[in-house]
Amino acid sequence: MTTTSAQAKAAVPAVPPPFDPELAAALAVLAEHLPPAFTLDMIPALRQQSAAVPPVPDEALSRGGAFEVAERQVPGPAGAPQISLTICRPAGVAAPTAAVYYIHGGGMIMGNNRLGLPELLDYVQELGAAVISVEYRLAPETPHPGPVEDCYAGLVWTADHADEVGLDPERIVVAGGSAGGGLAAAVALLARDRGGPPLLAQLLMCPMLDDRNDTPSAQQMAGLGVWDRTSNETGWTALLGAARGGPDVSPYAAPARATDLSGLPPAFIDVGSAETFRDEAVTYASRIWQAGGVAELHVWPGGFHGFAALAPQAAVSREANNAQRSWLRRVLAG
Amino acid sequence: MKDLEVRLAALDPDAGAAVRVIGYFDRLAEAGGGLEAIVRGAAVLTGCPARLTDEERRLSLRVEPDGAHGAPGAPPDRSWLNADVGPAGGGTGGAVLWLERPGPAGPVEAMVLERAAAAVRVVLVRTRGRAPVRAGDDAAAVEVLIDAGAPPEARRHAAHVLGLTGAAQVRAVALARGTGIEPVIWAEPGAGARPKADREPVPNPQDSPRSGIGKAVSLDCVPQSWDTARTALRFTAEGTGDDPGPRSVRYDELGGLALLAGSVGPATPLIPDELALEHAAAAAPWMLATLNAVAASASLRGAAAALLVHHSTLQERIEHAERLLGWTIRKPDGRQRLHLALALRRLRRHPPSP
Numbered sequence: 001m002t003t004t005s006a007q008a009k010a011a012v013p014a015v016p017p018p019f020d021p022e023l024a025a026a027l028a029v030l031a032e033h034l035p036p037a038f039t040l041d042m043i044p045a046l047r048q049q050s051a052a053v054p055p056v057p058d059e060a061l062s063r064g065g066a067f068e069v070a071e072r073q074v075p076g077p078a079g080a081p082q083i084s085l086t087i088c089r090p091a092g093v094a095a096p097t098a099a100v101y102y103i104h105g106g107g108m109i110m111g112n113n114r115l116g117l118p119e120l121l122d123y124v125q126e127l128g129a130a131v132i133s134v135e136y137r138l139a140p141e142t143p144h145p146g147p148v149e150d151c152y153a154g155l156v157w158t159a160d161h162a163d164e165v166g167l168d169p170e171r172i173v174v175a176g177g178s179a180g181g182g183l184a185a186a187v188a189l190l191a192r193d194r195g196g197p198p199l200l201a202q203l204l205m206c207p208m209l210d211d212r213n214d215t216p217s218a219q220q221m222a223g224l225g226v227w228d229r230t231s232n233e234t235g236w237t238a239l240l241g242a243a244r245g246g247p248d249v250s251p252y253a254a255p256a257r258a259t260d261l262s263g264l265p266p267a268f269i270d271v272g273s274a275e276t277f278r279d280e281a282v283t284y285a286s287r288i289w290q291a292g293g294v295a296e297l298h299v300w301p302g303g304f305h306g307f308a309a310l311a312p313q314a315a316v317s318r319e320a321n322n323a324q325r326s327w328l329r330r331v332l333a334g
Numbered sequence: 335m336k337d338l339e340v341r342l343a344a345l346d347p348d349a350g351a352a353v354r355v356i357g358y359f360d361r362l363a364e365a366g367g368g369l370e371a372i373v374r375g376a377a378v379l380t381g382c383p384a385r386l387t388d389e390e391r392r393l394s395l396r397v398e399p400d401g402a403h404g405a406p407g408a409p410p411d412r413s414w415l416n417a418d419v420g421p422a423g424g425g426t427g428g429a430v431l432w433l434e435r436p437g438p439a440g441p442v443e444a445m446v447l448e449r450a451a452a453a454v455r456v457v458l459v460r461t462r463g464r465a466p467v468r469a470g471d472d473a474a475a476v477e478v479l480i481d482a483g484a485p486p487e488a489r490r491h492a493a494h495v496l497g498l499t500g501a502a503q504v505r506a507v508a509l510a511r512g513t514g515i516e517p518v519i520w521a522e523p524g525a526g527a528r529p530k531a532d533r534e535p536v537p538n539p540q541d542s543p544r545s546g547i548g549k550a551v552s553l554d555c556v557p558q559s560w561d562t563a564r565t566a567l568r569f570t571a572e573g574t575g576d577d578p579g580p581r582s583v584r585y586d587e588l589g590g591l592a593l594l595a596g597s598v599g600p601a602t603p604l605i606p607d608e609l610a611l612e613h614a615a616a617a618a619p620w621m622l623a624t625l626n627a628v629a630a631s632a633s634l635r636g637a638a639a640a641l642l643v644h645h646s647t648l649q650e651r652i653e654h655a656e657r658l659l660g661w662t663i664r665k666p667d668g669r670q671r672l673h674l675a676l677a678l679r680r681l682r683r684h685p686p687s688p
Contacts, residue, residue, distance in 0.1 A: 021367035025375060026342045028361040029354045033340045311342045313378045313401025315371070 016220040017274045020302025026311035027225065027304060036223070037230035038107060040238060043140065046110055056114035061088050063118070066125050074157040077149035084135040085154050086113055088121055089166055090128055098129040098171035098200070098332045101158055103151050103187070105178030105306070107208070107227060107235035108139045116177065116309060123325045127332050130167055132158050136183070139238035144253040147239065148186045152196070155187055159197030173201045173331060174265075178227070178277075178306060179235060181207025185255040185267075185284070192263050199265040201331045205324065206271045206305055207281055210256035211236040211244050215279035225275055225304035232276050256280050261287045266294035268327045270320060272303020298323050344381030344399065347441045355379060355442065359449040363497060369457050373397045373431070376450040380433055380443050385410055386454060388419070388429035415439045417447040419454045429454060456497045480506055480517050482557035493553050497521075503550045506560035508567040510544040515567065515687050517560060522550050544570040547584040565595045568684040569677060571626075575619060578626035579680060591677055598681040607659075607675040608682075614658035621658075624651050628663055629673040 019027060035042065058069040067088040076083045090097055102120060104111045113135040124131050136150035155174065162169035174191075176184035181204040188202045213232050222229040236244045236254070243249055251258035267288055271281035278299065285297035300307070300320050308320040345351045358375055367375075369386060374397040377384035386395045387410060397403045410416070413436045419429035431451045433443055478484045478492035496519060498504065503522035508515050546567025548559035562585040569588060571579025585592065604612075615622050624641060631637035638648040652663060662668040 019365065021362055021365035022371045022374065024365040025358045025362035025367060025371075028357040029345075029379075030340055030342060032350075032354070310340060313342065313374060313399070315374070315401070318401055 014220060016224055018302055019225065019274050019304060020300075020307075020314065020316050022314035023302055023304055023307050023311055023316065026307075026314060030226075030310055034226060037228055038109070038234045039230065040140070040234055043109060043238070050110065050112065055112060056117060060118050061086070061114065061121060062091075063121050063125055065091055067091060067121060067131075074154060074161075077146075077153045080146065080149065080153075081137075083137075083150050083154055084113070085158070086117070086133045086135070087130065087165060088117070088133075089130040090125075093128065093166070096162065096166055096168040098127070098173070099158065099162075099167045100124055100129055100131045100203070100328075101155050101172055101174045101187075102131055102133040103136070103174070103176035103180035103183045104133065105176065105180040105208075106138070107231060108147060108179045108239045109235055110138065111179075119309065119312070120175070123321075123328060127329055129171075129173075129332055130165070132165075139235070140241075143241060144239050144250065148183055148190070148252050151183050151187050152190045155191065155197055170198060171200050171332065172197060173203055173328070174199050175203035175205070176207070177205035177309065179208045181205050182209050182255060185209060186252045188264055188267075189255055189258055190252055201266045201268065202264065203324065203328065204267060204269045204281070204284075205308075206275065206277050207255075207269065207284070208232070208235065208277060209254060209284055210280040211240055211249050211254040212256070213245065213276075215276075215283075217278035217280075218276045221274060221276050221278075226307075226310065227276055227305040229276055256284060260291065262291035262293060264288060264291075264293050266296075266331065268296045268298075268324065268331075270298040270300065270308075270323065272305060272307050273299050273301050274303060275305040275307075277305060296327055342378060345379050345442050351442050352445050355445045355449055359453045360494075363453050363456050364499065367453070367457075369393075369454060370395055370397065370403060372450050372453045372457065374401050374403070375453075376431065376433065376446050377401070380435075380446050382443070383434040384450075385432040385434065386419075386429060387432065388458075393429065410434075411436075413437070415443055415447060417451040419451045419458065429458065452497075476517050476519050479504075479519060479553070479556040480560035489553070489556075498553060500553065502553055504553065504556060504559065505550050506548040506556055506563040508546040508548070508560070508563040510567060510570070515564065516543075517563075519556065520547075542581070544572065545582045546570060547582065547586075549585050562592075564687055565592055568595055568681050568686065570684070571680055575623050577680075577683060578623045579630075579676065594674075594677060595681055595686075598678055600682065600685045602682075605678070607671060608678050610659045610661075611672075611675045611679060614655055617658055618651075618654070620651065621655060624648070625655060625663070625672060626676060628652065629669055629676055634664070 061067060061069045068091045070087045072085045072087055073082045074085055104113050104115055113133040117133055121131055134151050134154035136147045139147060159169045159172060174184045174187050184202055185204050185207055188199055191197055191199055213229060213236060218229045218232065240249060240253060249257050269281050269285045271278050282297065282299060285295040288295040298320065300316050303316060308317040311317050312321060345354055358379060362371060362375055373384050373386045373395045377397040377399045378401060381399045383396060383398050386393065410432045415433040415435055415437050417431045419431060431447060431454060433447065439447065475492035475495040478488050498521060505520045505522065507518040507520055509518055544567060546563045546565065548563030548566065551559040566583040566585040566588060569583045570581055571577045573579065573581045627637040627640045631640055634648060635645060638645045641648065656662050661671060663672045
């Protein structure tokens with residue numbers, strides 16, 4: 001008798017790791033704002049909702065005048081529309097500053113480039129760096145490679161126009177959370193493979209890396225927490241259509257598919273133990289080490305997806321956010 | 335999802351806030367959240383610094399609305415919103431939960447204080463082994479749980495008040511209070527028990543009331559456990575010379591003796607062995623204690639030690655007792671007969687409660 005991989009997968013214990021007590025309590029309150037799972041038929045409603053929510057205003061991004069905020073339309077990928085960059089640069093600093101090139105999350109299907117930005121700016125403010133946040137097109141309206149090429153085009157423009165914006169092109173950190181983390185990892189792969197801008201580091205916060213969606217953590221957490229296996233299938237299917245999970249998925253869509261993880265900038269990867277992405281994040285860090293690279297990996301016990309952003313007050317969230325901040329400080333000080 | 339504009343924040347006092355507050359602290363208790371997590375929850379949900387103070391335990395915790403914990407600084411201002419966690423447990427003061435904001439409390443603050451204080455009480459019971467139980471509502475909840483006629487909804491609510499969830503295993507305990515019997519619920523360690531209901535305390539200290547401990551049951555069967563607890567209580571004794579024996583009896587350990595309880599009441603005629611026991615008891619002040627020690631000890635040497643008398647003294651007492659009783663108590667049959675006579679005596683002294 002042979003053991004098929006399906007049988008091996010069925011043997012994975014379905015018992016999920018418990019949520020951290022505080023995060024479990026927070027989830028009880030947050031759950032009413034979150035559907036049990038995101039499905040493709042919810043996309044029209046998501047678009048309506050996001051159209052109804054006013055964007056985070058410039059004032060919220062300026063952090064009381066600490067940042068000068070500008071919106072720039074820059075060339076997109078060849079043959080594609082222009083893309084919008086929100087540029088937040090430390091006010092009154094003449095010298096070129098380091099930059100965090102930020103890619104927002106939202107499962108490839110939601111969000112905009114100002115969501116989550118105020119919190120990131122709070123970190124970056126004390127480090128004297130600028131933040132450039134890219135407005136990439138979303139799936140399913142724009143399937144792969146549209147979103148990642150938008151992100152890459154914005155990075156190339158930023159590096160090429162570093163002088164004009166007041167940035168040090170040698171000190172750009174690519175950063176993102178969730179889908180943004182996956183896109184940031186993909187942008188780092190593209191920059192390596194195309195001889196693009198040299199990146200100082202990559203900050204991958206609970207990154208969405210693997211379209212196959214079949215790790216033990218994806219199976220354990222099905223139906224639980226935030227962005228479960230069903231939601232993840234929705235996001236990847238929106239991006240890749242029928243190709244999702246098949247043999248021909250590009251590493252620039254799903255960085256877990258990359259066969260070579262050498263020659264990448266130092267990575268920070270964090271993830272919760274109680275989320276879909278746990279195993280793919282851990283594997284990505286391990287493979288970077290195995291390829292002779294540099295990675296700092298944090299697996300936060302009992303964390304659901306996005307816990308540090310959704311429940312930032314919880315003790316474990318504060319530790320997770322401190323770890324990101326501390327890493328960024330070390331990277332930018334180096 | 336990261337970057338969705340969803341974030342745990344201070345609650346607005348809208349219609350759903352109460353449900354969210356209850357959900358938050360229930361889930362926190364269920365997941366085993368500690369004191370700081372509870373105080374942090376109070377601070378986050380109200381957007382106001384929160385404190386927990388407990389002079390008795392020298393406890394002082396302070397958490398900011400952003401979740402940071404800090405030094406308490408100045409002592410709490412008496413004008414701040416606060417909730418007693420429980421009455422002073424014989425020391426200098428009980429635990430108090432504070433919101434650093436003067437009153438009056440809005441609906442969210444009131445609800446947070448109530449639920450957070452209840453959650454703190456559960457943790458203190460669990461971790462400090464002592465139960466600063468608020469007598470009023472908890473006692474009422476216990477009464478509901480032991481009442482076979484209570485509707486399911488009321489029973490669920492009562493279990494909830496006591497911090498018990500569906501999977502909990504509990505025991506009803508009957509405590510002798512004066513001429514009445516007070517019911518208590520003990521939670522068995524394990525699933526579903528984050529109890530405000532007491533965990534089993536140190537067994538049988540002399541100053542505690544006589545107690546009958548019922549069998550362990552699920553939350554649906556507390557009335558049955560209560561019946562067994564009251565049966566067990568009938569087999570207890572004051573532990574005095576006039577009424578020697580255990581102050582605490584577990585129904586589980588009664589075995590077949592429990593059947594005896596159903597057939598002996600105040601109107602049941604005395605059997606000859608009971609008359610013989612009373613006859614012996616009237617002969618010497620040490621008699622009952624001695625007989626009890628002989629019946630309850632593994633050996634005569636053990637009985638002598640329990641009575642703090644010399645072995646030869648015990649031998650003399652036993653010979654005296656055997657003459658009065660009319661049967662030997664140094665052989666297994668005779669000791670069993672004595673044991674039953676003593677049990678019958680306790681059952682008569684403690685008739686079934688109504």
